[in-house]
Amino acid sequence: MELWLEEERERLPLWVPVALAAGIAAWFLLPNRLEWLAFCCVTLAVACAALLLPPGGRVRQAIVVGGILACAGCLLVWGKATIVGSPPLDRPAFISLKGEVRSVERLPAQHMSRVLVRPVGVPALPPLVRVNLDDASMPPGVGEGAIIAFRTRLMPPAPPSLPGGYDFARRAYFEGVGATGRVLPPLTVLRPATAGPRLRARLFEHILERVPGQGAGIAAALATGDQGAIAQADAEAMRRSGLAHLLSISGLHVTALIAAVIFLLMRLMALSRRAALDWPLMLLAAGGGALAGIGYTLLTGAEVPTVRSCVAALLVLGGLAMGRDAITLRLVAAGALVVLILWPEALVGPSFQMSFAAVIALVSLGEHSAFRAFLAPRGEGVGRRIGRNLAGMLATGLVVELVLAPIALFHFHKAGMLGSIANLVAIPLTTLVVMPLEATALLLDLGGWGAPFWWLAARSIDLLLLIAHGVASSPWAVVLAPAQSGVVFGLMLLGMLWCLLWRSRWRWAGLMPVTTGVMMVLTSPMPAILISGDGRHVAVRTADGGMAMLRARAGGYARDVMAESAGYDGILQALTALPQARCSPDLCAVRLKGGGRNWNLLLTRSSVRIDNAILARDCAYSDIVVSDRRLPGACRPRWLKVDRHFLARTGGLTIDLDHGTMRSAKAWHDEHPWVARSSRRPREYRKHQLYRRSNPASLPWMRTCRGS
Template structure:
């Protein structure tokens, strides 16, 4: 009997299992048929994200071929089922997303400058932006007769050096040290180089005086710039910058301490023109048009007032979007508002997740590079969480209007507002931790007061003041606007001062973040009980993020700045480093304290040229050696110190005879890897650049290599 043939073969059993699984999947998708279309922008966005994550053209091409092969396999599935259509369409969309951003990068992007140069530039001014908070004017210039320079450079000019006649269309001449747009200084940092590439900026720099105007601008300043300056003149104090940002979207006049307080308190979304501002404006215009037209009996009886008011609101939303610079959140909000107005005009319920998906799809088609930015991610995550919560049956039943006392109605509205705030904070937390390494914990409570204050007090007062300025009567309302903004800033600073205002986390990997976003979308977009399968990836990702061990050593891409974490806190090699460097290194390490001087640590011995440090990590003793100057050091002394050190870090190219026990980090290595973060206990080394990275914003194509490792010996045995 042992050798008798089986009555049911393995092939037949596998086929039966696949048939059962397919039938179960079809039944589930039938139950979720209203939600399937929401995954169209997700599939397209996955292709865009894959292009950014994969390093070079062969990998991008392999991804596209693999997705087309998967679509062909899907075409061989039995016809008539949703699984077949989803496999074919999903794989095709993912391939299309990769090709879309790849094509845009090839056609529109601007190659960065190969290396830093001193140049005398003559060019035409394309745009002028005043940044009062930094006391500079930011100018975009198109160089003339300069084949060695990019077609567009961004220059900062000190306010004291700004010449008369500077404006759009002017021809200027100046000297500047031009540099390629900065990549992330350390792993997890802000990648300005990628953003500048898609904006067409190939170099940045600071103009040296004198800045000469060869031909003055004969064009009037843009309406946005005139409005920006007008508001700053009318609103005194710190609130002027916020008032200007609410009207124009330009945050250049907001002091850094106020901006940081708004970020820590969870109120930074009020500074970026998004759904709150666009919705408030469109709603106000519709309300005023409806009330004004209804004053006429003939118009009220014969004209479609709702259609007319909706058309006026749509025009106001489009104008506001253009005025504020058409940033991604504003565009998303404007597209969503237009869809809502169209749905209302047709008598449909337009406030659905399909509305959000349509807005995301429109943004991805025209601006696919926006996907990897925090603005796109946070904007759509917040709106998706709000709409998904509002569509939930239990929440809708709780928030529905009913016949009850004013007190109970007020409590219910307060609970609904708090619930929506908590939902938004939870949805934004993974994104904030990934991009900014910090997330607000009290933002839901701060928004209970800040959102009504901004929507129903600040913005109406500002709009009324701007309207009355036409006849010169806006001063009292500007004063009231300033006092309301002072209250808003008081709330922000008060919440930000709490030790529970934010949670910090070190930089995490792209894969971990991608898993959390996939789980979050799974929870928000499906409706059946299977949606809860997305919770474990989110929870695991958050736990790993919050419990991750911060790096022991951070080295910037130029090698000049090094931060070391010890039991006493974090210390910086060069204590004269600016606030930007300090904030960037602290945030990347998930550290909220002051950076001390490395020379002040108990185990440090420093001179003008070298700094040696003894520290313990992972139960081992480590010796670190850093260079602090460009002066030549005696070979015999330096070779001995290199041999005794486990790690040597320098901003110059070190000679071959400098051989530390484990790792040598110098200019040659950093040119291949970019900034580094090192965990001594595990030996993990994270780099800014991937091996073979061929994205077009990389300034120079250089041969990649692994960090130069040497035989590790026991640090405890060193003298």
């Protein structure tokens, strides 16, 4: 091991942010403070035990530093969550609220705005609440600093509705938002806004006004990072075609801006003979590019990908100014370390993971000697040179897609397969045509002459959308998979890092956990029953592989969440239309097959009170009963009773009837500050009395898995 680490000595610093990230991830994965303390004790014990190894060795140094960094990562995010976060609202409430507007985020595609309000004179409320305000109800004077009064129904930030779903409550906690709601008109402006819209908001509105056609939202997103004006169909097409990264301000945009600024400054300063001969032009141009990158990062809201790109760009400019080769993995590690120290909660978000994974893959491929030799300049014709560069772009696209696929499957339950082909055209089109046209149009708008360039930019964006919709319509555009556990995701992520960060032949050992994770994803069973956290929405898998929902009038969001969590890309039928379902206005009974037997499922459909004798009779004939209300004790199904009382402690559920397993969206003893408290474990978890009443020969043992 010492010989191997000596060979890899230049790569050891790359694992510093990985060790810190391991501690941060442990705090999010482990449910309570006892386990957090146990993790810190174990990591420090491992570091202390490593001191018994012979001094001066790299193995001893790596274990000691890794253990300390993992413990520091856990304490770092734990401390920030304790000091910075905002606890959520205890329970939903109708309230008349007066507050100060902190920010207004327009969403033209949804015809509404998100208003961040600081309540005034209501100490029981969280310090910040976020409410949605329809454009039709928006009075003049609502802006930063305004005092407004309105009625609203406030809710705690939404937890994941199903296992593996999006956890808005976690994000809202670190952003300081403790409640959300919708404004009930009328809204009264007690004091108009004290300040005008910020530069980013003014730029956003200006681009929307100047760009003709449906590409205005994408043009505004490319310049400001605000995607609120992009139509839902266009946003979905960009995601399915693997082009969504173009809409998030990241390395592509920051690099293009800094490169353009450096190019212009170098050319302008070179017009002076004295400057060209006596001044350090590269150093001055790099300084101007650095200032432009910092300003652009602040303008676009300083999101994680933008901050990472800005930090990396500053390090690159510093290296170039000193005549050093700065495009290395150490640069990426430094950027990751800065982001993790300042925003440790960003680690568990898809933005951080996908951003750094893509950059690591690109830099690792670029550092490989064979790839460098393939792209090295040589004496050849123009056609061969263009073909070789296109092959290099295709190779980088394929590598990035392979690296991002596990992350996309874990967070979004789908991954693009044709993105590398779409990016061959989309990236040059965006970088070399659309963004220069937008920059030129904005510059000429100072004199009112930018209209022709806005028209050209709109036509270029139309071509970009044509590519996105064409690729997204292909049946091979995406691959879907049901929600995966954190163990599977961790295996694949660790294996990919092992392959990308090392350089010796031992790096190929990382293919073993990657292969194991892929096999687990391919063989993961599709859930037969999905139950939302409030119990209102239930979806079941039919015998022909389709899916059906209990409530036919469920909204598009609920349908999308159910389909994505199940890894299903078809149309959801109505449960009442199934031949094996028998439904009344209040109850619905359906028979499902799984595990070599039939399962009787009973669902409530309305809020009308059902006679206890009838409910007890129907429950006794059912294996599983699901309701969005609290069921009486007389309801005693043969296997599982899921009602409001049960779901309050488990959150949303997915049930696999073939293996008799169930996954919950949260653990009953979860002590993370954004999770609603559960005073005790549900009775079904403590005593398993439902299973003792079941026939052991016909019912498999049920294993309850904590949600990831």
